Amino acid sequence: MASNEEMSTSFGSAAGTYETGRPDYPIQAVDWMLQPVVGGERSIRVADVGAGTGKLTRSVVELGAEVVAIDPDPKMLAVLREHVHGVPxxxxxxxxxxxxxxxxxxxxxxxxxxxxxxxxxAAEAARVLRSGGVLGLIWNIRDDSVDWVRxxxxxxxxxxxxxxxGQGVPPVAEPFGEVEDAQWRWSxxxxxxxxxxxxxxxSYLITAAPDERARVEAGLHELFDELGAVGDAVVQLPYVTRAYRALRP
Incomplete structure (x- = not known):
């Protein structure tokens, strides 16, 4: 199995697949993360960190914020620029x-x-945020309470x-205090x-050995046949979006 570092830097080799396969974020969830800092006459300034292909970036743009996209992988950012124009x-x-x-x-x-x-x-987020600024964390998680998804x-x-x-609220260190959370269910x-x-x-499949990748895909094909996901047939994949926010003192 690949190391965590190898997994964390693996996505650029599958950037196009990532853009196709990953969902966007519910706009309500992104708006909730930004609510503590909206208001006033000026547009708020936001960094989308680990921006990937821009799934979160486009929601921030839709909400009218000024945004910069930051990611360790230039290949991911190249795909972002194809889909979200005018974002540094x-x-x-x-x-x-x-x-x-x-x-x-x-x-x-x-x-x-x-x-x-x-x-x-947390220390770096605190450095770049103004007092009262928000650190927002969000994930789209498949709903494993549904049998076929599990x-x-x-x-x-x-x-x-x-x-x-699965262990609870994600760890956020000082100087941030209480972490608020909310969730949205959708499909x-x-x-x-x-x-x-x-x-x-x-990342697991991107970095897997060819025989392991083939084993996983064979299992998926068997499940999808059982579901009737054949050709252009559509199934609804249920998600739970989990969002968290904490304020800089």
Whole structure:
């Protein structure tokens, strides 16, 4: 099995698949993370950290904020620029943000905080946020309370994010205080090909040996046949979006 570091930096090799397979975020959830800093005459300034192909970036843009996208992988940022125009992009990590001190109203991470050192990430977010700024964390998690989704997860293997969130609120170090949380339930219409793209965009499968990848995909094909996800037939994949926010003193 690949190391956590190898997994965390693997997505660029499957950037197009990631863009196809991963869902967008409910706009209500993104708005909730930003609510503590909205208001006033000026547009708020936001960094989307671990921006990937821009799934979260486009929601922030839709809400009218000024946003910069930061990711460690230039290949992911290249796909972001194809889909979200006019957003500045920078190579960087949550632990080393290419942003001046106290220059942002919000630092947001989508599907990313589980790859971050929570102490270093919190300290760096505090550096770039203004007083009263918000650190927002969000994940789209498949709803494993549904039997076939739980079986699919078992075939694909659980992710680092799912393991972390299974233990409760994600760790956020000082100087941030109380972490608020909220969640939204929804579903995404998926075909067999988009379900496969979702699976192939996961770090476990990207970094797996060819025989393990073939074993996982064979199990998925068997499950999808059972579900009737054949050709253009659509199934609804249920999700729970979990969002968290904490304020900088």
């Amino acid at each position: 992009t920078f190579v960087g990590t949550a632990e080393n943000l290419p942003v001046p001190d106290a220059s942002l109203d919000a630092v947001l991470l989508g599907q990313a905080w589980h790859w971050v050192d929570p102490d270093a990430g 079986r699919m997860t078992a075939i694909m293997h659980g992710s680092r994010a799912e393991q972390m969130l 995404r219409a998926m075909t067999r090909e988009s379900l496969l793209a979702m699976a192939r965009s996961r």
